[in-house]
Amino acid sequence: MLSPFEVIETIKMIQEENLDIRTITMGISLRDCCSSDGKVARVKIYDKITRLACNLVRVGEEIAQEYGIPIINKRIAVTPISLVAESCDEERYVQFAQALDRSAEAVGVNFIGGFTALVHKGYTGGDRRLIDSIPEALSATRKVCASVNVATTKAGINMDAVREMGSVVKETARLTAAEGGLGCCKLVVFANVPEDNPFMAGAFHGVGEPECVINVGVSGPGVVKSALERVKGADFGTVSETIKKTAFKITRMGQLVAQEASRRLNVPFGIVDLSLAPTPAIGDSVALILEEMGLEQCGAPGTTAALALLNDAVKKGGTMASSYVGGLSGAFIPVSEDAGMIAAATSGALTIEKLEAMTSVCSVGLDMIVVPGSTSASTIAAIIADEAAIGMINNKTTAVRIIPAPGKKVGDLVEFGGLLGSGPVMRVNEYNCEEFIRRGGRIPAPIQSMRN
Amino acid sequence: MRAVISVIGKDRVGIIAGVSKILVDTNVNILDISQTIMQEIFTMVMLVDISRANTPFTTLSDDLKELGNTLGLSIQIQHEDIFNSMHRI
Numbered sequence: 001m002l003s004p005f006e007v008i009e010t011i012k013m014i015q016e017e018n019l020d021i022r023t024i025t026m027g028i029s030l031r032d033c034c035s036s037d038g039k040v041a042r043v044k045i046y047d048k049i050t051r052l053a054c055n056l057v058r059v060g061e062e063i064a065q066e067y068g069i070p071i072i073n074k075r076i077a078v079t080p081i082s083l084v085a086e087s088c089d090e091e092r093y094v095q096f097a098q099a100l101d102r103s104a105e106a107v108g109v110n111f112i113g114g115f116t117a118l119v120h121k122g123y124t125g126g127d128r129r130l131i132d133s134i135p136e137a138l139s140a141t142r143k144v145c146a147s148v149n150v151a152t153t154k155a156g157i158n159m160d161a162v163r164e165m166g167s168v169v170k171e172t173a174r175l176t177a178a179e180g181g182l183g184c185c186k187l188v189v190f191a192n193v194p195e196d197n198p199f200m201a202g203a204f205h206g207v208g209e210p211e212c213v214i215n216v217g218v219s220g221p222g223v224v225k226s227a228l229e230r231v232k233g234a235d236f237g238t239v240s241e242t243i244k245k246t247a248f249k250i251t252r253m254g255q256l257v258a259q260e261a262s263r264r265l266n267v268p269f270g271i272v273d274l275s276l277a278p279t280p281a282i283g284d285s286v287a288l289i290l291e292e293m294g295l296e297q298c299g300a301p302g303t304t305a306a307l308a309l310l311n312d313a314v315k316k317g318g319t320m321a322s323s324y325v326g327g328l329s330g331a332f333i334p335v336s337e338d339a340g341m342i343a344a345a346t347s348g349a350l351t352i353e354k355l356e357a358m359t360s361v362c363s364v365g366l367d368m369i370v371v372p373g374s375t376s377a378s379t380i381a382a383i384i385a386d387e388a389a390i391g392m393i394n395n396k397t398t399a400v401r402i403i404p405a406p407g408k409k410v411g412d413l414v415e416f417g418g419l420l421g422s423g424p425v426m427r428v429n430e431y432n433c434e435e436f437i438r439r440g441g442r443i444p445a446p447i448q449s450m451r452n
Numbered sequence: 453m454r455a456v457i458s459v460i461g462k463d464r465v466g467i468i469a470g471v472s473k474i475l476v477d478t479n480v481n482i483l484d485i486s487q488t489i490m491q492e493i494f495t496m497v498m499l500v501d502i503s504r505a506n507t508p509f510t511t512l513s514d515d516l517k518e519l520g521n522t523l524g525l526s527i528q529i530q531h532e533d534i535f536n537s538m539h540r541i
Contacts, residue, residue, distance in 0.1 A: 001484045002497065002499070002532075003497075004458075004486055004490065004495045004496070006535060006538075007458050007497045007535055010535055010538050010539070065509070066509055067530055067531045067533070067534040068529075068530035068531075069534060249538045249539075252538050253534065253537065253538060256534065256537040
């Protein structure tokens with residue numbers, strides 16, 4: 001029999017410390033939806049998504065009710081649309097994004113990812129058309145998320161794609177200017193993108209994935225923060241042990257929900273993503289965990305070391321709790337989605353340069369960062385290049401999700417709403433990098449890529 | 453299927469009676485009960501078998517929640533596995 005203490009501990013984590021399942025994401029292959037006629041392809045896409053995902057939301061809600069654990073998001077990731085749309089003769093892929101949007105609406109999920117191109121070594125015709133369509137696609141849809149992989153450790157960095165993404169980000173912001181550049185919140189530029197990531201906006205269903213799969217992302221920064229409050233002043237060995245034990249418990253929830261969703265939907269279980277994903281809710285912040293370790297504010301000297309310890313301990317604890325781990329698996333540091341990060345960016349304790357350092361020791365990268373609307377496309381491209389270099393050299397995923405909010409300047413606050421939160425406009429280094437970005441071509445794969 | 457009913461709040465007359473009444477009416481069997489006072493808060497944990505329940509899980513859950521509201525307590529029913537997966541290997 002479970003002890004009352006154990007039961008109360010779990011209930012407290014859920015009710016007071018914001019433990020939740022962040023997302024159940026169904027991956028769906030659309031490789032059998034290609035057609036030389038775009039209309040036919042889109043009918044196939046809509047039919048397949050609505051057939052496979054019709055019960056996703058209902059099953060998620062049932063599990064949440066029976067187990068008493070909130071499941072915040074139900075989402076869908078599909079095969080990169082650049083691959084699916086490529087065989088049709090259309091020049092723009094916006095209608096494909098709209099078909100995804102309609103499918104997502106029909107099954108009731110809140111986001112669908114996969115308006116994606118993988119161009120780390122070069123473009124195909126489909127990749128080019130997809131990337132050209134991103135700004136319009138993101139302004140014409142509500143639920144579609146786009147991502148572009150511009151670098152890998154094996155291939156190097158495609159600097160032509162980096163340059164182009166600088167302009168795509170700017171154009172996306174321009175087309176969604178009325179909402180503060182909201183379209184850019186749904187656009188991620190990756191290096192070493194994982195093919196089974198359940199988190200948006202970067203989720204897509206990789207080509208090595210099965211027909212249909214269930215991936216789950218857990219959350220729980222608040223639980224880790226509360227656990228650390230109980231070991232105030234203890235040494236880092238104790239801090240690490242405490243985080244490991246907490247991460248283990250959190251991940252076991254994810255594993256349970258993933259298995260149960262997989263069983264009820266009759267779809268194979270893919271992975272649990274061991275990420276600490278913050279929300280703007282009070283107490284659900286990764287920044288506050290770092291501060292709990294003894295930093296006055298996130299961004300102070302010591303922040304990178306604190307984050308390195310946190311990220312490592314989460315992985316060590318989590319990996320023992322799940323049979324299959326994948327996705328991004330690490331601590332997220334999205335500025336606008338984390339109350340502690342927002343406060344630190346507002347006060348000036350946290351800068352883009354510090355965030356860049358932090359991204360070399362944790363999951364993902366410069367995430368949900370709002371910069372002045374006047375920031376040039378080449379500066380954004382160069383920021384993307386820096387992040388891609390960190391990912392390429394360190395054999396890890398990095399990404400940039402940056403919002404040059406039209407008409408906004410340093411110190412303004414841009415409200416995106418819901419889980420996307422609100423972002424203070426951060427200062428960008430204004431020295432010119434135009435000539436650097438204009439070079440184009442490829443940065444060759446680093447020596448680290450030669451592992452054979 | 454087994455579930456855990458947890459009652460958290462201020463102790464008072466009629467908690468077990470109230471919960472048991474709902475369980476009798478819905479044909480849910482009580483397997484084990486333990487209760488304790490933790491940090492001055494009354495907590496009761498009840499392990500029940502709901503495989504022969506004559507009502508859907510959501511109705512049972514709503515009924516218990518409503519009883520909790522009447523008594524000024526938090527009463528929740530959750531599938532046993534959520535606790536087992538977190539606290540047992």
